[in-house]
Amino acid sequence: MGIQDHYLDEQVLHITWSDGKRSKYHYLWLRDNCSSAFHAITEERTFDLLSVSDDIRPTAVSIDGDKLHIDWSEGDHRSSYSFDWLRKYAYSVDFAQDRSGRVESWDKRFVDVIPQGEHEAIMHSDAALLTWMEDLARYGLALVRNMPATNEAVVETAERIGYLRRTNFGLTFDVRSVPKPSNQAYTADALPLHTDLPNHETPPGYQFLHCLNNESSGGESIFVDGFRVLEDIRVNAPEAFELLANQQIPFRFHDDDYDIREHRPVISLNYLGEVTELKYNAHLADIFDLPEDVMHEYYLAYRLLMRQLRDPRYMIQLRLGGGDMVVFDNRRVLHGRRQFDPSTGLRHLRGTYVDRTEFRSRLRVLRRTQGQGN
Amino acid sequence: MGIQDHYLDEQVLHITWSDGKRSKYHYLWLRDNCSSAFHAITEERTFDLLSVSDDIRPTAVSIDGDKLHIDWSEGDHRSSYSFDWLRKYAYSVDFAQDRSGRVESWDKRFVDVIPQGEHEAIMHSDAALLTWMEDLARYGLALVRNMPATNEAVVETAERIGYLRRTNFGLTFDVRSVPKPSNQAYTADALPLHTDLPNHETPPGYQFLHCLNNESSGGESIFVDGFRVLEDIRVNAPEAFELLANQQIPFRFHDDDYDIREHRPVISLNYLGEVTELKYNAHLADIFDLPEDVMHEYYLAYRLLMRQLRDPRYMIQLRLGGGDMVVFDNRRVLHGRRQFDPSTGLRHLRGTYVDRTEFRSRLRVLRRTQGQGN
Structure with a gap:
């Protein structure tokens, strides 16, 4: 699944996917979930969210194959996200997931x-x-x-x-x-x-x-x-x-x-x-x-x-x-x-x-x- | 502590105590918590609340020493409550208890x-x-x-x-x-x-x-x-x-x-x-x-x-x-x-x-x- 369009506002990266679905990604969320934010062995989160400010934002967004890269306004850091990952963790309405547990009640x-x-x-x-x-x-x-x-x-x-x-x-x-x-x-x-x-x-x-x-x-x-x-x-x-x-x-x-x-x-x-x-x-x-x-x-x-x-x-x-x-x-x-x-x-x-x-x-x-x- | 006054309405026994505090007791609550409603050994509740109707009410209320007796409109049953018990379990505003756990926070x-x-x-x-x-x-x-x-x-x-x-x-x-x-x-x-x-x-x-x-x-x-x-x-x-x-x-x-x-x-x-x-x-x-x-x-x-x-x-x-x-x-x-x-x-x-x-x-x-x- 490719990206059809994207743009930035004050807090959010907006993406329109090739299938027409739209998703929003807040900058703090993106920075917090950068793949480098997790420990290599334990996979626990190790990034200190307070090491960036409330106002962190992208200085550049680029697309390369099935990856999206963001250069950040702070910390001289580049984050990369695969399209698959971005769709899997999308939290916008178009991606609302059935998170209920397939429960069936009975009489x-x-x-x-x-x-x-x-x-x-x-x-x-x-x-x-x-x-x-x-x-x-x-x-x-x-x-x-x-x-x-x-x-x-x-x-x-x-x-x-x-x-x-x-x-x-x-x-x-x-x-x-x-x-x-x-x-x-x-x-x-x-x-x-x-x-x-x-x-x-x-x-x-x-x-x-x-x-x-x-x-x-x-x-x-x-x-x-x-x-x-x-x-x-x-x-x-x-x-x-x-x-x-x-x-x-x-x-x-x-x-x-x-x-x-x-x-x-x-x-x-x-x-x-x-x-x-x-x-x-x-x-x-x-x-x-x-x-x-x-x-x-x-x-x-x-x-x-x-x-x-x-x-x-x-x-x-x-x-x-x-x-x-x-x-x-x-x-x-x-x-x-x-x-x-x-x-x-x-x-x-x-x-x-x-x-x-x-x-x-x-x-x-x-x-x-x-x-x-x- | 004695009872100064009491009266009944559609759902509630109202009591004014000698110290001026007022409390309400709903009929279903009183019937449900009659002392005979609990098992003699385990003290678990054994009364079947559905054995009475939504409309159960007192036919007579009498006071005898430090006890209050109620004869009920259903089940040919008399319940007795001590004044101490009625005050201990009172749920009206005048009896609002400090039910929080004496927590003290620190720095x-x-x-x-x-x-x-x-x-x-x-x-x-x-x-x-x-x-x-x-x-x-x-x-x-x-x-x-x-x-x-x-x-x-x-x-x-x-x-x-x-x-x-x-x-x-x-x-x-x-x-x-x-x-x-x-x-x-x-x-x-x-x-x-x-x-x-x-x-x-x-x-x-x-x-x-x-x-x-x-x-x-x-x-x-x-x-x-x-x-x-x-x-x-x-x-x-x-x-x-x-x-x-x-x-x-x-x-x-x-x-x-x-x-x-x-x-x-x-x-x-x-x-x-x-x-x-x-x-x-x-x-x-x-x-x-x-x-x-x-x-x-x-x-x-x-x-x-x-x-x-x-x-x-x-x-x-x-x-x-x-x-x-x-x-x-x-x-x-x-x-x-x-x-x-x-x-x-x-x-x-x-x-x-x-x-x-x-x-x-x-x-x-x-x-x-x-x-x-x-």
């Missing part, structure tokens, strides 16, 4: 098409791991079949992606009924839909639940894609959506050793305005301390969300068997379970977390090593 | 009054640990003296507070010059002021740097309280402050095993509008992809921040010796070092992190067990 029909991987393949093939992780990134939930019946299996599989996220419950946790539970997960009660640990500054990202035994009557697992529910609320009740995104409520868990509290919005948005997180856990919701003028409306919005989350059209129900593992994005997909009867047999899930930072990093590295680019 | 004069603790006391006395942690929470930086000269000491001390925050560099890291560095910390170069790992979704909270040896010439440590710098920018250049808080820039670190990227604002605010985090790391700043209409102004704001961070009136310089440990809030206090000459002697710091969630939890538990209340 109850997802139960028939849940992505699954084979434990053996995921452990030994990077290609199989990548395929399974791409599905998990897109849908927020995927299964692994034929897990070994060992306590270590959940950790070994999770570590194919990255190091574990520790919490106040440890690096791993066992979900089964115990005599003196510190929270409701460790009873035989039904567990309403929730996301884990919204009382932490950063709730855990991906949750791994390996079913070692499920021989009790009852105890089916239930899941809802919070992103789908929020898409619908955003359209049908935009004011409720805004309240849930803009107001923060307190969450808390405490026992003898911990007292973990955080104010967090139920809905988090990224810089593109997309929903990135849902934090919903009625058990850990502390006493709301919202301003009095929004309290009533907030309760109505919150209750709307609660009702929508229980709508059966969003919900999938699975009966995990020994050897199954379900993995889901804990800040997107809500999970719960039906009541079970511990006298009828053993129910034992073993869980761990890997956070989003490590998941996404691994996905990028696998795409690179498996030749699927950036 | 270069802090060098003469840096809080310090003795390793032996911190390890064996909860009271000493609490005092030292309160100082660290308030000022964002504190020292520990007379650390043992072992590789484990930094971990053992950090674990007095909580479990470690793992990163792509592991649970601990060693700062010394190495032949093939993956980042500039592991050279003998000067390290400009920065916060660690803004490329992570949540940058690490408290950083522990144990000085095992510092016999090289040079290599002094430097620190700046980012909160103080931002207070000044907020007053003197509010538009720059807003840009740094509202726009997100990309950060990135990559090597053979990781490719960790995140868009984050340089300044994060909490729900009270207070600065909670500064993320500043020129080395990890990736190529800015801001909208073209803010790019130039953003660069000016960012450069203003850079200049302020270098202003000597904010900076403290310390020469850590063997046995010293400096601990600081990595999302508040920027750190760096002067260049050193590795041929003149060994310089070896060993580091780890404990995140804010665990730090704050430990502080609450220590306050409780040391009898300083909530």
Whole structure:
């Protein structure tokens, strides 16, 4: 792709490309991102931006093959940029990129098409791991079949992606009924839909639940894609959506050793305005301390969300068997379970977390090593 | 404290207290926070808020000693609230609490009054640990003296507070010059002021740097309280402050095993509008992809921040010796070092992190067990 035209104004190099697209490049941006600004080995930025003034500008711009050169008014320096690089990093409207993550939300029909991987393949093939992780990134939930019946299996599989996220419950946790539970997960009660640990500054990202035994009557697992529910609320009740995104409520868990509290919005948005997180856990919701003028409306919005989350059209129900593992994005997909009867047999899930930072990093590295680019 | 007067409207119980303060309590809030709404053992919330309607309201309110009772229009239920509880959780303006964390920002004069603790006391006395942690929470930086000269000491001390925050560099890291560095910390170069790992979704909270040896010439440590710098920018250049808080820039670190990227604002605010985090790391700043209409102004704001961070009136310089440990809030206090000459002697710091969630939890538990209340 060639350059059709270019000109300079006070702050900006304007380029019109051969395909008609236009882009602007601010002088400070160009100087800051000159290829000599990065360390040869670590590729970290080493240029000191303050070594030039606010008013730096080109004294000459020249084009030579597929490169654009700039001589600068300061520092006796020439920078060179390839056309490819200039188009790749263009930030003008004509180059607006789809930076969202190819997320696809789902409802109850997802139960028939849940992505699954084979434990053996995921452990030994990077290609199989990548395929399974791409599905998990897109849908927020995927299964692994034929897990070994060992306590270590959940950790070994999770570590194919990255190091574990520790919490106040440890690096791993066992979900089964115990005599003196510190929270409701460790009873035989039904567990309403929730996301884990919204009382932490950063709730855990991906949750791994390996079913070692499920021989009790009852105890089916239930899941809802919070992103789908929020898409619908955003359209049908935009004011409720805004309240849930803009107001923060307190969450808390405490026992003898911990007292973990955080104010967090139920809905988090990224810089593109997309929903990135849902934090919903009625058990850990502390006493709301919202301003009095929004309290009533907030309760109505919150209750709307609660009702929508229980709508059966969003919900999938699975009966995990020994050897199954379900993995889901804990800040997107809500999970719960039906009541079970511990006298009828053993129910034992073993869980761990890997956070989003490590998941996404691994996905990028696998795409690179498996030749699927950036 | 008694109740002077009370009345009901459509949604709210209004109370005027004997001291003249007024508070409102919304019916949904009162019903949701009835003492029977919490589990007897775990203290988690078990009441199903959807078991009542949007229109629930009192049929009778009565006062009996220091308790207020409400009979509800639904569910044949009576709730009781002590006056103390009602005042403690009041969310009306008259009860607006100072919920900020008694933070005190500092400038270069802090060098003469840096809080310090003795390793032996911190390890064996909860009271000493609490005092030292309160100082660290308030000022964002504190020292520990007379650390043992072992590789484990930094971990053992950090674990007095909580479990470690793992990163792509592991649970601990060693700062010394190495032949093939993956980042500039592991050279003998000067390290400009920065916060660690803004490329992570949540940058690490408290950083522990144990000085095992510092016999090289040079290599002094430097620190700046980012909160103080931002207070000044907020007053003197509010538009720059807003840009740094509202726009997100990309950060990135990559090597053979990781490719960790995140868009984050340089300044994060909490729900009270207070600065909670500064993320500043020129080395990890990736190529800015801001909208073209803010790019130039953003660069000016960012450069203003850079200049302020270098202003000597904010900076403290310390020469850590063997046995010293400096601990600081990595999302508040920027750190760096002067260049050193590795041929003149060994310089070896060993580091780890404990995140804010665990730090704050430990502080609450220590306050409780040391009898300083909530």
